[in-house]
Amino acid sequence: xxxxxxxxxxASDGRPPLHxxxxxxxxxxxxxxxxxxxVERALALYGAxxxxxxxxxHNKFVVDGLRAKGAIFVEELDxxxxxxxxxxxxxxxxxxxxxxAARQRNLFTIDATCPLVTKVHREAEVHWRRGRLVVLIGHxxxxxxxxxxxxxxxxxxxxxESVADVARLAPxxxxxxxxxxxxxxxxxxxxxIVAALEAxxxxxxxxxxxxxxxxxxxxxxxxxxxAPRVEAMIVVGAPNSSNSQRLREVAEQAGCRTSxxxxxxxxxxxxxxxxxxxxxxxxxxxxxxxxxxxILDALRARFDVTIETVTTAVENVYFPLPRELRAREQA
Numbered sequence: 001x002x003x004x005x006x007x008x009x010x011a012s013d014g015r016p017p018l019h020x021x022x023x024x025x026x027x028x029x030x031x032x033x034x035x036x037x038x039v040e041r042a043l044a045l046y047g048a049x050x051x052x053x054x055x056x057x058h059n060k061f062v063v064d065g066l067r068a069k070g071a072i073f074v075e076e077l078d079x080x081x082x083x084x085x086x087x088x089x090x091x092x093x094x095x096x097x098x099x100x101a102a103r104q105r106n107l108f109t110i111d112a113t114c115p116l117v118t119k120v121h122r123e124a125e126v127h128w129r130r131g132r133l134v135v136l137i138g139h140x141x142x143x144x145x146x147x148x149x150x151x152x153x154x155x156x157x158x159x160x161e162s163v164a165d166v167a168r169l170a171p172x173x174x175x176x177x178x179x180x181x182x183x184x185x186x187x188x189x190x191x192x193i194v195a196a197l198e199a200x201x202x203x204x205x206x207x208x209x210x211x212x213x214x215x216x217x218x219x220x221x222x223x224x225x226x227a228p229r230v231e232a233m234i235v236v237g238a239p240n241s242s243n244s245q246r247l248r249e250v251a252e253q254a255g256c257r258t259s260x261x262x263x264x265x266x267x268x269x270x271x272x273x274x275x276x277x278x279x280x281x282x283x284x285x286x287x288x289x290x291x292x293x294x295i296l297d298a299l300r301a302r303f304d305v306t307i308e309t310v311t312t313a314v315e316n317v318y319f320p321l322p323r324e325l326r327a328r329e330q331a
Contacts, residue, residue, distance in 0.1 A: 010304065016277070018303035020296070021230055021310050023222040023282035027289050029215030030317040031114030032057045035091035038112040039066050041325045042086045051080045051087045053094065054143055056112065057286040058241035060263060077101050086110050092143035093117045095150020110324045116213040117144055120180050121151045123207050127178035128152050132205060133171055135160055137193050138182030142242055145182055166196040178205040183213040184243040184285070186250060187220050215285045216243050218313040220250045225312050226280040227254035232273055235261045236291050237284030244284030256280070264291060265298035280310075 010016050035056050042050045048070025055063050055073060063073060074080055077098060080087050086108050089098065093113040102109045113121075124134050134157045138145040149157045160166055171177060179197055181190055190212060197204050210217075227233060233251040237244025244261060251259040258276070262268050273279065279299075283292050299305050320326060 015302065015304040018273075018276065018299060018305050019278050020299065020305055020307045021226045021278070021280040022292075022296075022307055023219070023226055023280060024309055024311040025215070025218050025222060025313055025315050026281075027236075027283040027285070027287050027292060029213070029285040030315075030319045031091050031116060031213070031215070032286050034319040034321065035112040035114070036062060036066070038110060038322055038325060039071050039088055040069070041321060042088060042110060043070050045325065046086050049085050051085055052090065053077060053080075053087065053098070054090045054092065056088065056090050058238045058244075059284075059286040059288070060238060061291060062286065062288060077105075077107075080107065082107075084108055088112050090143065091117070093121065093147030095147055097150060108324075110322050112322055113147070114183070114213075115319050116183050116211075117147070120148055120183065120207075120211050123178075123211070124148060124151050124157065124180055127180075127205065128156055131176060132178040133158065133175045135169070135177055135179045135197060135204070136181065137161075137179065137185065137190055139185075139242060142182065144184065144242075148180070148182070160193060160197075163193055163196045166193060166200060169200070176203065176205075177201050180207060181211040182242070183211055184216050184246065185212060186246045187212055187217055188250070188253070214317060215315070216246070218315060219243065219247055219282060219285065222310065222312045223247050223250045223280070223282055224254045226310050227251045227256040230256055230278045230280040231276045232256065232258040232260065232278075233280045233282070234268070234295060235259065235282055235284060236263075236287045236295055237261055238263055238286065241284045241286050244287065247282055247284060251280070262295065265294040268295060268298055270298075270302050 039056055049072045052071050052073050088110045089112055091112055091114045127134050136157050136159050233256045235244055235247045248259045248261045
């Protein structure tokens with residue numbers, strides 16, 4: 001930690017004081033770094049265009065930057081023309097039908113699925129092979145959930161989003177169950193859903209290790225540590241980013257009265273910070289540090305800012321590039 005809380009006196013130029021608690025860890029996780037590096041490496045090795053199915057990560061700034069370098073983002077494989085241009089699958093993962101369709105068209109694919117998401121896919125497949133029906137905790141329609149459910153035949157995965165959904169579950173009477181979860185959920189909310197599942201289905205089998213990824217857990221714990229100490233929280237991230245939305249929710253649940261999800265400095269409504277003297281700043285796992293700095297610069301323009309870094313964990317996780325790119329580099 002650094003620096004003492006700001007004085008209550010305005011700066012000589014009239015800017016009101018603002019003490020910022022900067023959460024650490026924040027921003028990019030190893031899976032996001034790997035996915036972005038995969039697109040950049042593919043562009044360097046093969047040249048443009050490189051096709052990417054869905055946003056490589058949920059951040060417009062990142063996507064626009066890669067698009068400017070020659071990446072073409074498409075919604076479905078049908079949008080990719082025949083040819084030898086690389087096609088990259090996003091960090092969120094894809095249903096099995098997608099790479100199979102790519103193979104049938106002889107497309108060159110690179111799988112940038114986060115290894116922690118791949119772990120959930122493999123767990124689900126193991127449960128299915130052992131005759132278990134899989135209960136997936138997640139948000140309907142999220143790309144990661146679509147990809148995980150798409151690893152198994154239709155009906156093999158039951159999705160629950162809340163404790164209320166657990167009460168409504170109606171598996172066959174003779175079914176044996178296992179549970180898995182989306183990696184970017186609220187740690188606390190997921191714990192409540194798991195407790196409900198275990199109370200209703202005592203024989204349900206869980207993963208060997210919690211599916212919530214280390215980065216999600218660490219960023220939420222940092223927010224919990226600072227939320228009671230501040231009047232407002234800024235979460236730098238995109239509205240379609242699950243982990244960023246969860247950070248905003250965690251801040252509110254931990255006692256922060258105002259929690260704002262902001263993509264860029266230009267989106268920051270400073271009026272909502274009127275009267276605030278202590279503010280926390282964090283960033284979702286798909287938000288680059290440059291956007292955090294952009295937000296801090298915007299705050300400095302309006303306030304006399306002092307910064308205190310609050311570190312609750314140190315991350316040193318690294319995921320190697322997809323094997324298709326490693327093989328090319330070693331050739």
